[in-house]
Amino acid sequence: MEIRQLQYFLMLCNELHFSEAAYKLGISQPTLSQQIRVIEDELGVPLFDRIGKKTVKTAAGELLEGYALQIVQQLENAKNAIADLRNLxxxxxxxxxxxxxLDYRLTSLLIDFHKDLPNTKVKMIPSIDILNKVLSNEVDIGVGLAIQDDPRLNHIPFYxxxxxxxxxxxxxxxxxxxxSPEDLTNIPLVMYPKGFYGRDLIDDWCKEQKITIHTVMETGSxxxxxxxxxxxxxATIQPSQLNEILKSPNIRAIPIEYSPIRELEIIYRNDKYLxxxxxxxxKRLEVFF
Known part of the structure; x- marks a missing residue:
């Protein structure tokens, strides 16, 4: 069984459609079908059931997918480690x-990082779905609100x-x-839309305090x-240090009794080479905060 065949297999697991998988791989559908049959013949079991136009994974397909993901990830780790060694x-x-x-907090960190490491390329990807960005290998690390422990991830609380x-x-x-929390119920607020981590944190806190807030405008910036x-x-409810960063002289921050707490952490896959x-x-991020 070759790495290339495992990559074909994983693409089909993801798409569950031979034509779509073949298109994304840049090969013909007959070629993909033939390569999947080669793997099935080697293992002696079917990996997919073809039910009409639908393709579904068999129990053997589910099992192989887990191992194939690990194999492909380890190969990627090896390539990255060697590239890292060559490009000090x-x-x-x-x-x-x-x-x-990204809007207000990390710009100065990025400036200092580039000054010290000008040959290192940094890609900052704004997202409200950090967990899946990390799990799908779209990014190396995620920085955001603390989430429930996940056995697939390493968690580093830092602020x-x-x-x-x-x-x-x-x-x-x-x-x-x-x-007081009760005072907030009578104040027109401008807030992030629902679905943003910062807004969801506030809404959860409001439920704990048994209060309801009212927004007159919502924006993601x-x-x-x-x-x-x-x-x-x-008015708006935001992290207490925000005004120190944005330096708005015409705005005043008033502490909230029994305030919501924002816990930040770094997450990355525990099977990934960093x-x-x-x-x-x-390391810079931990010191910066």
């Missing part, structure tokens, strides 16, 4: 990060922060020293939210 001062790191963090209510200086609450606050459209560029970036 270069490399690439792909990072999935929450759009809001915890509270949330505050942000209002413009002319707001009725601007002189308050602290805001921290910068635009602050602009809306500055113009008096509404090159020097990725490891260096992770």
């Amino acid at each position: 001062n270069s490399g690439q790191v792909r990072i999935a990060v929450l759009p809001s963090d 915890t922060e509270t949330y505050s209510l942000y209002v413009d200086n002319e707001h009725d609450l601007a002189m308050r020293e602290i805001i 921290a910068t635009s939210l602050f602009q809306l606050v500055k113009e008096g459209i509404g 090159n020097r560029a990725a490891l260096t970036f992770m």
